[in-house]
Amino acid sequence: MITIGVIGTAKNTGKTTTLSFLMKGFHNSGSNLAVTGIGYDGEEVDNITLLPKPRLYFEKDTIIATSEQCLKNSEANYELIAETSVDTPLGKVFIVRITKPGMIVLAGPNRMVALKEIIELIKTEAGCDVLLVDGSLNRMSPMTILDKLVFTTGASRSVNIKKLANEMLLIEKIFSFPLTNYTNIDPNISFFFKVENGKTIIKKLHLDLNNSPAIETQISNDVKALYISSLLSVQDFNDIIKKIKKNIGESKVELIIHSPIMLLLSGDFSLISIMLERMSYAGINLTYLQKPELSAVTINPFYPKLENYHYTPSYVDKEAFESEMVSVLESPVYNIKEGDNQKFFEALTDY
């Protein structure tokens, strides 16, 4: 089963529209489709802006994982596949098969471990070809474990098109770093690889970023790679880069972190960009333990304009937006509501 996540850089960037498009595409292609979401999506009216939202319509035989309350209020009919132990603010998550099509709100597992549990259950109980995972707001951590990601961005993130393009370029760069070749790494423990007597050995890295001498005594110029399991801020990365430069000098060192999403969460995008340049200049190769593929980017020119405490629908120039994004990115860019979206679907399903 292939797993595809739809992540937004902000609210109202077109996640639901993108998801609906993908659902339709997979349904039409005859795939056994499963869908879940890490937030709350498909409602009629936005929780915060009170503007109307696109709804989620599920075809017959689609498998969905959503909460008890959402099923109670659903317009579709379904049969129960499995009851899970995953909790949400709207009750436990149930896995069901749609028997009569209709609209349902998705509110599924909202953390990494819970999403993993749902994926395993869907694999064993429902035998699907593809699982689509709907994002929520700008949240992304559970998506770390998926195979592919579609990023949605739009004017609700910023009305500055160039800024959006540069930001997505950075995201693309972050996702371009490779997976590490080191194997058998315990993701919960930080350690370093060094060469001693011609052999590569692993040693536990005692990471206390506030205590410079502790790190400095551990990183010597025979260290080849570091894996850091904990969450790092941009400041932490900068400190590590400094210490590596100081202790290892010109030798190439591999810095392994868990996933690109760890890096995306480390701080402000402008600071991440500067830090990556420093890292490259210092000769440090960044790699990941785990990495979903950034498959495509979709754009949404809509944004809710806040005027006098009230939100109204507004739009940036959609042609200029698409043109800017296409010129800057290597990843395929689509405006779901316009253009040749079949290519988008084909690009995503080319696996």
Added chain:
Amino acid sequence: MDTAFERIMDAIDIETYIVCSDANEGKKYAMQLGREMNLGEIDIMYQEFDGYGIRVRLRKYIYKPGNNYTYLNKEKIS
């Protein structure tokens, strides 16, 4: 003659009680009420679901500060 809307100083409030089965359904009907009454999109200032229905106060701003107040732009208000 001005429309009645134009003569409203700032806003229309609607206080009412909508029979519904949960707060979300009530909110949906409240927003729909605004459209059915030709007020367009309205704000829900207050809502309370009690199990039988939802008590709501809805507001439609006709003029907000800084707008062009029709009723002021006259030689005299007739």
Added chain:
Amino acid sequence: MPKRILCVPFDPVHDVGIKIIRSELDKHGHNTVLLSPDLTPEAVVKIAAEGEYDFILVSRTLGYGVAELLARFVDLLDVAGVREKSKVVIGGKPITPELAAELGFDKGFGEHSTIDEVVAYIEGREISVTATGLNRTKKDIASKYDYEFKNKEIGRLLDSITDKLLKWAEDKTSPGVERAKIQAEILAAGNDQQRKPLLDKYYALCDDVIINGNSKKVFTKGVREVSEKELHNLNNFVHDSHPINPVKIQYNDGQPLLFKFLGSGCPLMDIMHAKVCERYGIDGFLLINPSWEARYEGLLQGCLAHENDGTITSFENIRLMKQSLDPSTLLTVRAHRGLNTPETVLLAGEAGANLAKINLVYGSLGAGTDPVRLAVDGIEAIRLAAKYKMPFDIPGNDELSGVPAWKSLAGLLINVMLGVKLGAQPILKPLFCYGPHIVINGMMSQNFIDYNAAKILALKEIVNSPIWPGEPIAFMTQSEERVQSANANSYHASLAASLNVDAITVASTDEAYSRGPICITSRIDTIRAITDAFRFVGNAKFEPTTQAGLFTEELINKITGTLREVNSKPDLTEAIYKGCLGNKEDGAYPGTFGNGTVKTK
């Protein structure tokens, strides 16, 4: 087992909520840590990751961009591994379960959540959220009173007046009394065969309007039967829905019960209103019947709707109402005037109502019924109230005609003594009103507190009896302007609470509007206003000035004088005709319905 909880106020201004919750959790023996509100999300994540917490409680109001901030925070906790060991909870005024799900939290608490719910969640307990009703017990207004007359002279006068009245009434009966006896047999009859001859006897004592309605289903204009389908739909409404977050109006147990009128004309609308009002905390209802019911001999049968003010007091309507209300909710049926007083009390008792309304004096002087007829009927009605163990309230609405308060209160006290002698449980219902006599004579020119308080204080000095001001409170002080109307109610209710009365009847903010029925939003208006007023007053008081003491003394003296005058007459009815309890100058006129219908047994 104590839980370890990290409390994170992300909002330096609005952190009172989380502090209160933290304090409550500490009291329950849990280990809480409260962070300062100026930490960055990254710093909080680090603290959460390095510690061992079962729960992380986050407090934040929503604003522009805050949702994204909280979403990122949740992500940071996830990648830091915190979500594998700690549940993450968001609290704030606009938080709903849907918003909490969107933000990625495990649970959310909003403005309608209680501290109990938060604590129960932390402790892994289920909290029963009103799945089975209001979770309250039925209150007893009257049982704790012994009706001892502390003012001995007034007690002696009342004793004499009521003895004479009961003796006078001993050999008298009326169609109303006889119908009540037949009605009791009809209700006890097992089948139509037994019922038919009784109905014939009953109809022989009824007016044509009643006979046509009951036997031929030909009703007066505006009256119709409620259909089975309507009853079925109403049943679904009542039983499929449950009150969510039911409110208790009283902030402490010393504050009075709250009653509201029902009587839109349609029992379905009445019941829908009642269910909503129950959820807002109303303790009981008074069923108000159409004014024309008082003029006809006999009562209509069946579930009937009426297109004007007043819901028809049929056995079926009363029973439908009682069955639809929560068991803890009290229902009073109005029987203080007209030609059907004893029958109304009988039907109320049989249908399960909790209280009745009876006043021999006001019913004769301000509500159109012949004093002789109402005296005979009223005594029988009180006997029936005693039989069905239904306390009865005695409304002093004669004040609204212009009758001075002391005469009205004298009339109330006569009913109390009568009730005591007949084994019933009477409840005094003085008005909290800005009545004509008060307006003309300026008793409330300085404030609305002293004279209203004086009525209560006077009654309390006279007799140890339940007191339930109405009818409703704030009568004649309300306009159609709803904020003014809600305020007037809340101030009068606060005064009632300060005077430790047992119950009050409150109107809606539609009270002054006479061109249409009362709507549900207007009912809720006054309930909300009074709920807040009770919270505001709490265990404090509205304190009358020394003028109240002077008013109290004057009232007691004048009540005594009035009762002396009543006692000087051969019987109560004669006293009423002679104007002792209200005369033409006062605006009181003895009624004429039922004149000449009383017979010797």
